[in-house]
Amino acid sequence: MSTTDTDTAAGKEAGTPPEGGATAEERELGAAGSQLSTAPAEEINVPSLGPLGWARWFWRQLTSMRVALLLLLLLTLATIPGSLVPQTSIDQLKVQDFQKRHPTLTPIYEKLQLFHVYSSVWFSAIYLLLFISLIGCIVPRTWQFIGQLRGRPPAAPRRLTRLPAYTSWRSEAEPEQVLAAARKIMKGRRFRVDASGDAVAAEKGYLREVGNLLFHTALIVLLVSFAAGQLWKTEGSSLITEGGGFSNSLTQYDDIKTGQLFNSDDLAPFGFQLDRFTATYERSGPQMRTPRTFRADVTYWDGADGASHKTSIKVNEPLEIAGYKVFLLNHGYSPVVTIRDGKGNVVHKGPVVGLPIDGANLTESMVIKVPDYRDKNGKKDQIGFQGQFLPTWVRSQGMFSVFPALDNPTLVLTAYHGSLGVDGGTPQSVYQLDKSRMKQFLEPDGKTKFARALKVGDTMKLPNGGGTLSFDGVKEWASFQISHKPGDQGALIGAVAALVGLAASLFIQRRRVWVRAVTGDDGTTVVEMAGLGRSEYAKLPEELADLAVRLQADAPPAPEAEPDPEPDRNSTGDSGKDSTEESTEDSAKESTEDSAPESASDTADPADPAEGARA
Numbered sequence: 001m002s003t004t005d006t007d008t009a010a011g012k013e014a015g016t017p018p019e020g021g022a023t024a025e026e027r028e029l030g031a032a033g034s035q036l037s038t039a040p041a042e043e044i045n046v047p048s049l050g051p052l053g054w055a056r057w058f059w060r061q062l063t064s065m066r067v068a069l070l071l072l073l074l075l076t077l078a079t080i081p082g083s084l085v086p087q088t089s090i091d092q093l094k095v096q097d098f099q100k101r102h103p104t105l106t107p108i109y110e111k112l113q114l115f116h117v118y119s120s121v122w123f124s125a126i127y128l129l130l131f132i133s134l135i136g137c138i139v140p141r142t143w144q145f146i147g148q149l150r151g152r153p154p155a156a157p158r159r160l161t162r163l164p165a166y167t168s169w170r171s172e173a174e175p176e177q178v179l180a181a182a183r184k185i186m187k188g189r190r191f192r193v194d195a196s197g198d199a200v201a202a203e204k205g206y207l208r209e210v211g212n213l214l215f216h217t218a219l220i221v222l223l224v225s226f227a228a229g230q231l232w233k234t235e236g237s238s239l240i241t242e243g244g245g246f247s248n249s250l251t252q253y254d255d256i257k258t259g260q261l262f263n264s265d266d267l268a269p270f271g272f273q274l275d276r277f278t279a280t281y282e283r284s285g286p287q288m289r290t291p292r293t294f295r296a297d298v299t300y301w302d303g304a305d306g307a308s309h310k311t312s313i314k315v316n317e318p319l320e321i322a323g324y325k326v327f328l329l330n331h332g333y334s335p336v337v338t339i340r341d342g343k344g345n346v347v348h349k350g351p352v353v354g355l356p357i358d359g360a361n362l363t364e365s366m367v368i369k370v371p372d373y374r375d376k377n378g379k380k381d382q383i384g385f386q387g388q389f390l391p392t393w394v395r396s397q398g399m400f401s402v403f404p405a406l407d408n409p410t411l412v413l414t415a416y417h418g419s420l421g422v423d424g425g426t427p428q429s430v431y432q433l434d435k436s437r438m439k440q441f442l443e444p445d446g447k448t449k450f451a452r453a454l455k456v457g458d459t460m461k462l463p464n465g466g467g468t469l470s471f472d473g474v475k476e477w478a479s480f481q482i483s484h485k486p487g488d489q490g491a492l493i494g495a496v497a498a499l500v501g502l503a504a505s506l507f508i509q510r511r512r513v514w515v516r517a518v519t520g521d522d523g524t525t526v527v528e529m530a531g532l533g534r535s536e537y538a539k540l541p542e543e544l545a546d547l548a549v550r551l552q553a554d555a556p557p558a559p560e561a562e563p564d565p566e567p568d569r570n571s572t573g574d575s576g577k578d579s580t581e582e583s584t585e586d587s588a589k590e591s592t593e594d595s596a597p598e599s600a601s602d603t604a605d606p607a608d609p610a611e612g613a614r615a
Contacts (some may be wrong), residue, residue, distance in 0.1 A: 004223070005205055014336070014400060024200035026391035027480045032556050038435040042231055044066065045055070047313060057112065057455060059136065061353070062129070062133050062136060063132075063133055063136030063137045063140075064133065064137070067133055068130065068133045068134055068137055068216075070124060071129055071130040071133055072130060072219075074253065075123075075127065075130055076128050076184075077175065078117065078126055078463075079117070081114050081117050082118055083329035084115035084118070084426060085098070085109065085114045085115065086115070086465075087115060087117065087118070088115050088116045089116060089118070089119070089257060089439075090257075091598045093553065095115055095334045096101050099113055099381060109406075110184065113141075121399060124355075127223065127227075131220065131223050131224075132221065132224050133325060134216055134219055134220050137216065137610055138213060138216050138217060138220070138248070140406075141209075141212075141213060142213055142402060142509060143211075145209050148206075148209075149206065152192070152194040152201075152511060152520040153192055153193070153194045153202060153203040154200035154201060154413060154416060154512070155197070155199065155201055156196070156199035156201055156512075156514035156516055156530075157198045158469065160514060160516060160528045160530035161530075163514075163530035163531060163532050164531065164533070164539045164540065164541075165530060165532075165541045165544045166529070166530045166531075166544075166545065167186070167328065167528075167529050167530075167545070167548050168438045168526065168527060168528040168529070169527055169552070169557045170520060170522075170525065170526055170527070170557065171210070171517075171524065171525045171526045171552075171555040171556060171557060171558055172525070172556075173525055173555040173556070174553065175198065175274065175517040175518060175519060175525050176527065177554065177555070178517035178525060178527055178554070179195060179198075179200050179516070179517050181198055181346070181553075181554035181555060182200045182515040182517075182551055183195060183395060185547060185550050185551055186200065186202040186513070187514075189204070189547070190511065191203060191204045192204065193564070198516055198518050199514055199515060199516040199517075200515045200516075201512065201513075201514050202349040202509070202512065202513045202514070202515075203512045204510070204511060204512075205508055205509050205510035205511055205534070206445055206510070206511075207508050208504060208505055208508040208509065208534070209501070209502055209510070210501075210502075210504065210509050211501040211502070211503065211504020211505040212501065212504075213501070214351070214497055214498075214500065214501030214504070214506040215412035215497075215498050215501030215502050215505060216501075217497070217501075218494045218495070218498035219498060220497070221490055221491075221493075221497065222472045222490075222491055222494040222495065223495030224487070224490065225487035225488070225489075225490035225491035226487060226491060227487070228486050228487035229259075229486060229487030229488060229489065230259055230260075230486035230487075230492050231259040231260055231261040231262075231486075232259050232261050232262055232266070232481070232486050232487075233257070233258065233262070233485045233486075234256065234257075234258050234259075234262060234266075234267070234324075234484040235256070235257045235258075235373065235481070235482070235483045235484075235485075236253035236254070236255055236256030236257065236481070236482055236486070237254050237255055237329065237479055237480065237481050237482070238252060238254050238479070238480055238482065239254055239255065239477055239478075239479045240254055240274045240478060240479075240480065241274070241334045241351045241353065241475050241476070241477040242274055242275070242276060242334075242406075242475045242476055242477070243273075243274070243275075243475070244273070245271060245272065245274070245275055245298075245400065246266050246271055246272055246480070246482075247269075248269060248270050248272075248322075248324070248482070249484060250264055250267070253482070254453070262348070262551045265500070267322060268322035268324060268484075269302075269303055269322075270300065270301065270302045270303065270321050270322045270324070271300065271301055271305045271527055272298045272299060272300035272301070272319070272321075272326065273298060273299045273300075274296060274297075274298055274477075275297045275298060275310075276293045276296075276298070277295070277297070277301055277331060277476040277477070277478050278294075279291055279293055279294050279295075279331055279404075279405075279449075279476070280292045280293040280405075281403070282404055283403075284532050289360050289361065289403065289404055294311050294312075294314060294315055294328070294331065295313070295314050295588040296312065296313045296321065296328050296480075297310070297311075297312050297313060297397075298310070298312070298313060298479045300319060300321060302321055302322050303322075305476055310390060311424050313328045313480070314328060315328055323393075323484055323502075324482055324483065324484045325482075325483050325484070326345075326480050326481070326482050327480060327481040327482075327483065328478060328480060329476065329478075329479045329480060329544065330356075330479070331362075331476065331479075332353070332354060332356050332362055332364055332390060332477050333354065333362065333364060333406070333474050333475070333476055334352060334353050334354070334356070334390060334474070334475045334476065334477045335351065335352055335409075335411050335471060335473075335474055336350065336351045336471075336472040336474065337349070337351075337352055337368065337470060337471055337472060338433075338469070338470040338472055339368070339370055339383075339464065339468070339469050339470075339471055340387075340440035340467050340468050340469075341370075341373045341374045341375070341380075341383075341467045341468050341469065342374055342375040342376035342465050342466055343378060347370050347372055347373055347467075348370050351475045351477075352366060352368050353369075353430075353477055354366045354388075354389050354431075355367075355431040356591075357388075358400060358401065360404065361391070361392070361400065361401040361402060361403055361404050362391050362404040363388060363389070363390055363391075363400050363401040363463075363532060364388065364389045365386070365387075365388060365431065366385070366386065366387050366388060366389050366411070366413065367385070367430065367431055367432060368384065368386075368413075368435045369382075369384050369387055369420050369422070369430075369467060370382065370383045370384070370385075371420055371422055371423075371432070372606045373417075373467070375417075375465070375466060376465035376466070377465075378466070378472055379415055381418075382417065382418065382419055382420045382422075382438075383415060383416065383417045383421055383466070383467070384413050384415070384416045384417075384435075384438060385413045385414070385416075385469065386413065386416070386433045386435075387451070388411075388412050388416055389409070389410070389411050389412075390407050390408075390410045390411075390412065391403065391404055391406050391407065391408075391409055391411075392404075392405060392407040393408050393410035393412075393453075394408070394410075399412060404476060409455070409456060409474050410453055410454065411453070411454045411471050412451065412452070412454070413451065413452060413454070413469065414440060414441070414449060414450055414451040414455045415440070415450060415462055415466070415469075416433070416439060416440050416441070417436040417438060417439060417441065417461075417466065418437050418438030418439050419437040419438065419447060420433075420434065420438070420614070421434045421436070422477040423439060424457070430448070440465065441462055441463050442467065444462065444463060450452045450462070450463055452470075454471040456471055456472070456473055457471065457472075458470070458471050459471070464484065490514075495606070497552065501599060509533055509534065509537045509539075510533070510534040511531060511532065511533040511534065511540060511543075512531065512532045512533075513529065513530070513532075513543075513544065513547065514528075514529070514530050514531075515527070515528070515529050515551070517527075517529040517555070524558045525555070527551070527555055529544060529548050530544075531543070531544045541613055592597050
């Protein structure tokens with residue numbers, strides 16, 4: 001039995017490839033050395049001039065992998081301006097503030113469409129080109145891969161010694177027995193097997209290309225999902241006081257952003273009511289004022305006649321209903337007040353929502369507008385109140401709350417009368433009071449501005465019989481974000497599929513193994529095994545050695561032949577030589593043999609396939 005080791009480098013021939021572009025090694029391997037990938041072969045032929053030729057060249061460039069990666073990089077870089085520059089679709093107020101502070105940059109940014117990056121022409125162009133490139137790359141590779149799945153492993157090359165991993169030995173088993181055992185072993189290791197002539201061909205690792213195609217298909221799914229989410233999205237917010245509710249209609253949103261293909265008829269019929277809001281805070285230590293409980297207890301229903309259900313909405317635990325997600329965003333207080341005019345008639349009663357001006361302690365700016373009001377003489381007038389609500393007020397700490405909980409709720413207000421400016425048709429913010437055409441109430445001395453600090457249950461009387469305001473209690477409010485993006489589930493599926501496909505394409509290796517068994521000149525069977533990987537596969541020799549060890553159980557190595565004995569020189573009958581001279585000769589011979597160094601080839605076990613599989 002003998003063992004032969006070679007590697008790829010031993011088979012390569014130096015010099016320029018002969019005519020036809022194929023090296024001697026490529027011609028030697030034939031179909032066995034064909035590419036183990038569905039990647040399109042690079043063509044260096046310059047297209048013929050003319051519209052058709054240039055169109056063909058442009059399409060090949062667009063659908064190449066390098067262009068797809070370049071477009072993906074460009075798309076990533078294109079999102080950077082959208083993160084640095086305020087976007088109109090996200091916050092119009094921030095955009096207006098930026099334009100006021102940067103009058104020089106604003107015209108340039110507008111021409112470059114940097115205030116609406118994700119709907120700009122250049123961003124859409126990159127997006128669509130990447131989409132087309134991926135489809136044009138995947139479709140032909142998919143058909144080519146299907147053709148490979150329907151094909152059989154290529155036949156063994158004429159000289160297996162030229163492959164990177166190789167081993168051989170001699171066996172007394174018949175060639176047919178060796179090949180049958182090889183087929184059984186390969187099928188047990190999930191190789192695709194095909195027998196041809198005196199060799200068995202096996203191939204494994206097709207899932208690598210499946211992972212590659214899955215990864216690129218997942219990118220298309222992600223692009224489509226993101227596009228669908230932007231075109232049909234609905235995203236708005238609503239502020240609700242305890243006892244109030246929300247129904248999914250345009251009029252119920254405080255503000256709403258929709259996609260270009262949004263239709264109001266697509267709004268799902270559902271709603272919910274805020275039953276109670278609960279918030280507790282850390283009262284000491286370095287995390288003082290940090291919320292410990294932040295929960296909105298709601299009653300919701302799905303459909304116009306849907307049954308009611310109770311649940312709780314917490315931070316990062318939204319309510320999912322009818323394909324929408326309801327997120328809890330913020331929290332504050334709504335003082336409950338009752339306002340009577342100069343004739344004693346109730347002109348306003350209920351909670352008033354303030355605008356938070358202190359996020360840590362929930363100090364709120366309060367504005368109350370009463371356009372339908374009469375003074376003590378019955379004359380029509382308009383009245384407005386402005387001030388602050390402080391959940392926990394300490395007089396010595398100024399006009400700000402010192403803690404977010406309702407430890408000492410105080411409502412501090414002053415009053416104005418005149419024209420609120422609401423009759424001119426110009427929209428106004430409910431959190432701002434236009435005092436340009438109003439006069440502030442004064443104390444009886446006619447000089448001091450009128451203002452009062454009210455506790456729960458207190459009543460403020462306006463000067464000159466102008467009416468009263470009673471502080472009846474406090475309710476809590478919560479703001480919710482109602483979001484519907486139809487592409488979210490598709491994007492999640494695409495992201496998971498992309499990770500799975502990427503892992504498969506990185507860790508699964510495509511490789512081929514051949515086993516040849518022929519009868520040698522001495523009558524024994526010569527068994528050869530060789531392997532070829534798609535790329536540098538360090539475990540290929542190890543895998544080939546393992547297969548060889550398994551095969552040797554059915555095709556054991558043949559014992560080495562005994563060497564022929566050397567003729568006995570003393571048998572010639574030289575009786576004249578005395579015993580002393582013969583003893584001296586024998587001693588010298590033994591000394592010479594003992595001093596000879598042991599060669600490395602003598603110590604190697606020729607039947608060890610692990611030795612022969614090293615490349």
